[in-house]
Amino acid sequence: MSLTDSPAPETETLSRLFSSKESRDARKALRRLFGYDDFRPGQGEVIEAILAGEDVFAVMPTGSGKSMCYQLPAALDGGLTVVVSPLIALMRDQVRQMQAIGIAAASLNSANDEAEGREAWRQLVSGELSLLFVSPERLAGEGLLQRLRELGVRRLAIDEAHCVSQWGHDFRPEYRQLTRVREVLGDVQVVALTATADRATRDDIAAQLFPKPPRSFVHSFDRPNLSLRFAVKDRPRSQIADFLAGHKGGSGIVYAASRDRTESLAAHLETKGHRALPYHAGLEQSVRSRHQDIFLQEDGVVMVATIAFGMGINKPDVRFVVHADMPGGVEAYYQEIGRAGRDGLPADTLTLYSLEDMAFRRRQIDEKDVDPERHRVEHQRLTAMTDLCELATCRRQALLAYFGEESGPCGSCDLCLEGARLYDAQTDAQKVLSAVARTGQRFGAGHLADVLLGQETDAVKRHGHQELKTFGAGKERSRRSWSAIVRQLFAAGALSEAGEHGGFAMTQKGVDVLFGREPIRLRVQDESTARRDRGGDRNNRADGLDGETAALFEHLRKRRLQLAREEKVAAYVIFPDRTLIDMAERKPLTLDEMRRVQGVGEAKLSRYGDAFLEAISHFSPA
Structure with missing residues (x-):
C-alpha cells in the first residue's frame, strides 16, 4: 500500500475547519481541559478526521502536539481509547498529565503496584475510563485482548508508530502484532502517529496497520526553533563543556555511542559544575528510573545517555541536545534532536563527528545479519547522515529535503551563519588516493598524513614508505587538513575500511577519482583552532523577558518544583515553562485572571491556581 498524503495547511484554526456542534464542543474542551484558545498548526484537521470516525495516520514533528x-x-x-505506547515511563507520565486535567486515564504495565492495577480494572469495568495506556507486548496477550473486546473499545491509538516498520529506526517486532489486535477488538478505528518516517517507512506502516488506505497527514518536518550546529571532533570533552557553558540552568540531553562514554562524560561534566547523570541499559533499573525521574522532575539536569533514553520522553522544556558521537542515520538524528524545544521556545543542538564515527557506523551495518536489500538501504541512510555532516550549504534545507520537503536556506544554522565553501579537490584527492594505493591499501589516516607530509616516523621507515613517489607530496598542507580530506573521501565513498586496524582501501569511485574519470569537490577546511561550537546564551530560559519578569519566572519555577516534589510528578505536569512565562508576563492577581493564562485549564486552576497566585503576590524583585 502506498500513502497519498493529505495537504497539511499550517495556519488553519479549528473555527475555520469545523462548523458542527461537535467541533464547537472540541474547542470549548480545549480551553476547559488544556487551557488553550486554539489548536497548533495541523492538530485541527487531524482531530476533525478522528472525530468523524476515520482511520488516521499522522506524521507530525515532535512538539506539534x-x-x-x-x-x-x-x-x-465517550468510550475507551486504548493507547499503545512503547515505554512504561511515557505511559505513567501521560496518565499523570491526563489525571491532572480531569481526564480519566490509567495504564496496565509491570510497574503498577497492586492498588494501581485494581483501580485501573475497576475503572475499565465501570466504563469510567477514557484512556488506557498499554505496551504492545501486554496488549498482545490473549487474556487482556479478549477482556477488552468484551468491555468494548472505541479506538486504538498507536503512538511512536514508526516502531511498526522494519525500515524505521526504532523497529520493535512486537508492534507487528497490532494488525491482529485490531481484528480481535472488532475492527475498531485506528489512529497511528509518529514524528519521523520517510516514504518507505510510511508505506510500511500503512501496510501493516490499515486494511485500506487511511486518511493520512504528513505535516512539515521543520522545527524552526531548533538551531542546528555540527563540528568535527577536536577534544570533544572540551567542545561539549564549552557548549554547555552557554546553557547553565537549562535541562538537556547529551547522547553518546557507548555505555562507558556516558559515564565518563557525565563525570567530566560534573567537574565543570553541571548536574549530569548517566543513563544506559547496563545500569540497574532502579538507577535508571531514579535518574530519569530527576531529569523529568527538576530543572537544570543534563542526562548523558545512549539511545536507550529518550523515545517518548515528554519533557517540553529540554533546551539542548548534544550528540557526542555521530548518529547512525538522519531519522534517528531528527528524532533525537526533536526532544529539544518541544515547548516551541528556542533550543540548541550540537553534533560532533569524526572519521572514526563514520567507520564505526559502517561496521555496525555490515555486521548485521540481514538481507542484502536491508544492507543497501541502511548504507544509503548512513550516507545521508555523513552528507549532512559534511555539507557546505544549509543544514535545515538538506534535513527537510531528506524527508521530501522543499525549503530555502534557513539563515540560522551554523553553515548559514558562518558559511562554508567547496573547492575543486581533484589534485588533493589524487595525492591521498595515490598514497593509499602505494602503501598497500591498509594504512590509516595518520600514517597517510605522515607520508604526504614527508615525516620519517618509525612506521614510515619500517615499511620503506619514505621511498615512495608520494612521500612529501603534501607538505603545503597541515596534518589537520589531510585528515579532513581523508575523512571527506571516506564520507563520499571514495575510500572504504581495510582490515581491522582502521586502514583504508580505494573503492571503484576512488579509482575513478584517482585516474581523473570522476571529478570531486570537498569542503574548504577552517584551519583555525578556535572553537565556534559554544551554544547561544540560553542560561536564562526566559529569553526576551525583562529583568523583573524573568526574575518572577524563576520564582514561579521554584514554586513549581516544590509542588512537583510534594506530588512526586514531573515539574511540567504541574505547568510547562511556556505557561509560567505567560503567567510571569500577565502577573494575574485573581483566579479569573489566572484562567486567561495559556495552559491553565479548569482542573489545574482549581488545583494550583491559589498556590501560584500566592507565589506572585509574595514575589519581591531584588
Missing part, C-alpha cells in the same frame, strides 16, 4: 490528537477525542466522544 501529537498526543492531543487522541487525548481530546477520547475526552469528548
